[in-house]
Amino acid sequence: MQAHERSPYLDCAQVHHESDFKYERYCTLVGNVTPAAADDISSDDAIKVAHKNQIGMVLFGLGRAGMIHLSNLLANPRVSLLYVVEMERARYDSVRARWGDRTPALVLPQDSATALADPRVDAVVVATPTFTHFEVIQQALDAGKMVFSEKPIAENAEQSRLCYETAAKLGLTVFCAFNRRFDPAFQAIQQAARRGDVGKVHTIKTVARDSPLPPIAYLKISGGIFHDCAVHDIDLICWVLGEFPRRALASASAHIAEIAAIGDHDTVAIVLEFDSGTIGTIDISRNAVYGYDQRLEVFGPKGLLTAENERPVNVRHQTSSGDTAVPFYFSFPSRYSEGYVLELEAFLDHVQGKIPLPILPEDSLRVSKIASACEESLRTGAFVTIDYAQ
Known part of the structure; x- marks a missing residue:
């Protein structure tokens, strides 16, 4: 009769190594990891918080970085992408051909205030050319929206500092996306x-x-x-x-x-x-x-x-x-x-x-x-x- 080794089922459950970030993400999705609580933020960080499971968002730009962000936004269960602000209709049509009914509504840059006025919108992603960043960010902050921006925030230090100061006064955030x-x-x-x-x-x-x-x-x-x-x-x-x-x-x-x-x-x-x-x-x-x-x-x-x-x-x-x-x-x-x-x-x-x-x-x-x-x-x-x- 074959002698069996000690059953691994009697041991503690196996735990993944901390380097396996993909498995960590899976655990978060299935509820095995508890995210950090809002209480972990000190009272000094007086920011506007979106108490919602889904964050309403607007994407500005469908260029090199914008197309990457588009796919990630549409794939993320925490995001409701409501609008895309883009001046070139051909780019939007290409997106619609791929994503079909999931494609967010197109808004031209001159009409972006309409999208920002939508109370469902909590935040924006800025992926337009650098020379437009300052204007777009200021417009979004004035509308009370959180900002995720491709670097740089603006074309010069003075404009960048103004964006951050405006955000601080309004209890909002400008996140500069250094993705590395x-x-x-x-x-x-x-x-x-x-x-x-x-x-x-x-x-x-x-x-x-x-x-x-x-x-x-x-x-x-x-x-x-x-x-x-x-x-x-x-x-x-x-x-x-x-x-x-x-x-x-x-x-x-x-x-x-x-x-x-x-x-x-x-x-x-x-x-x-x-x-x-x-x-x-x-x-x-x-x-x-x-x-x-x-x-x-x-x-x-x-x-x-x-x-x-x-x-x-x-x-x-x-x-x-x-x-x-x-x-x-x-x-x-x-x-x-x-x-x-x-x-x-x-x-x-x-x-x-x-x-x-x-x-x-x-x-x-x-x-x-x-x-x-x-x-x-x-x-x-x-x-x-x-x-x-x-």
Whole structure:
């Protein structure tokens, strides 16, 4: 007779590892995880809270980022997407052809006040070109709506600060969507670094190389490589470390004639110096032909943390000729798909009063100031000391 080992059913229930964020999300959906309560927010955070299971929302813009947000909004059970504000009818018609009766109503930009006046609307997502952000955000705040905005909040620091000040006066929120903070790999590195897993951080490095090469039409209105692209890496480094640099040095080139012709750059290197002694470096390119190259490294006396490039499938083919795999993710919609989903979840948690604002106004304003310091460094060829009090 076969002897049986001790039954695993007699042991405690198996628990998933904290790194399995997808299973964690499943547990939340089926009710095995209790979300943070509104009481967890201090009384100092006097924000308007939507005591609703479904948040009524308006999406401004159906461009590159807007289409990502559209899918996530329509798929989220906590969202009732009521309107899309878009000036190009062809884009809306394409959306309607895919989503059919689930497609929210189209509103032209000149009629957006009608959508904002709808009492069912609690919040807006701003995914229009950068030069429109300030006007759209101010309009939404004046209508009493919470705001989720693609970075940057506005074209300059003065307008950005005004948006945050207006929101604070009205008890509302402006959430600046630095989606890389919500990428699971980067979150794991941030938590490990803050725990001291590598000891005092000596160096922190990022690589961010675009794929595919962005269209010139987009680059013309992007705000330049420092404020459009480098801000992601600057924010990522500051968030991982929990501090902001005192000095910045930047070098840049334009190898692509069309980018040089519009006064922008396609290749950038940045050095950030921190009071703690940590040195940060950023390596940026607009054109990586081998895929969307996104890496993070944190080094200290106790070891090294790395987030390497990710691939659509983890399959390798090994033969006598060598070892092959599919390329890295092609571009940001696929590489940061989880980050886009999780940043929306965080915003909804905040709107429903479950968590404080995940990205503080001073974070966004300081990152913009650092990017401007990099631009100044490029002009002068020297380190620029950053005064955050100004």
